[in-house]
Amino acid sequence: MTLTVHHLNNSRSQRVLFLLEELEVPYEIRRYERNPRTMLAPASLRAVHPLGKSPVVTDGDRTLAETGAIMEYLATTYGDGRLMPQPGSVERERATYYLHYAEGSLMPLLLLQLVFSRLPQQPPKLLRPLLRPLLDGIGRGVDRQFLGPQLALHLNFLDRELDARPWFAGDSFSVADAQMSFPLEIAGLRLKALGAALPNLQNWLDRLRARPAYARALERGGPYEIA
Known part of the structure; x- marks a missing residue:
């Protein structure tokens, strides 16, 4: 499986890259550029997720949106006990x-x-x-x-x-x-x-x-x- 970060420039997806680098997880980046006039994400992001927002991460057949949900998923799935404190603590x-x-x-x-x-x-x-x-x-x-x-x-x-x-x-x-x-x-x-x-x-x-x-x-x- 290939983990892909659909990365919009100057956006919340930067911290997804940060977390993946901390976890030393291999990943690919698919880049998107904001409209320079409106500063909105391009319509092509809607092909990945219906809302067309960033960040979005695809991991095999999973498509994950919302930064908090993505960060929790990456830390618990790939952290092997790192960066996500123990449950109940x-x-x-x-x-x-x-x-x-x-x-x-x-x-x-x-x-x-x-x-x-x-x-x-x-x-x-x-x-x-x-x-x-x-x-x-x-x-x-x-x-x-x-x-x-x-x-x-x-x-x-x-x-x-x-x-x-x-x-x-x-x-x-x-x-x-x-x-x-x-x-x-x-x-x-x-x-x-x-x-x-x-x-x-x-x-x-x-x-x-x-x-x-x-x-x-x-x-x-x-x-x-x-x-």
Whole structure:
């Protein structure tokens, strides 16, 4: 059987490559490029999965979608006891939590921030000079009143979570850290909030980027160009 990652540039599928490199599992990449105007995935992804979203992984006759489900499947199927803590342990509970938290709680806020930051560019070119100040004001207002405070709440929560342990599930790098890599890369790029105010998160991100598997995944998948 051939394990194939259907990889969209600048997307959640980058952390799937990261996990596979950590597990040292052979895989192939099938590449897809976003539409440069809409930033959406190409229609050809629908031939793999009806929603046409990334990531999608095919493993023999299995087609797997949704990042958390993919990460859990890869860690339990190919991990041989690595990167997925033992069932019933506190570490497993934390790992499961972060597999869901990354997409269920943190990513929606980051996506909303991206959408509102691009509002001024959405009107037709001829109308932009007229509408840009209005749309820019709306975006700034939403960020100031809702998105900014909510993201600060989450980032401070995550920083405190790392007070007692170096990695999100416990003392060792796990699937939870691979799952959290994508939203926190975006947070680091967009919020410029990782640093002196959030030292545990900055240290975590530095250690994550220093892992050989991280470098190999970037080499195969390409760097993030999200900021």
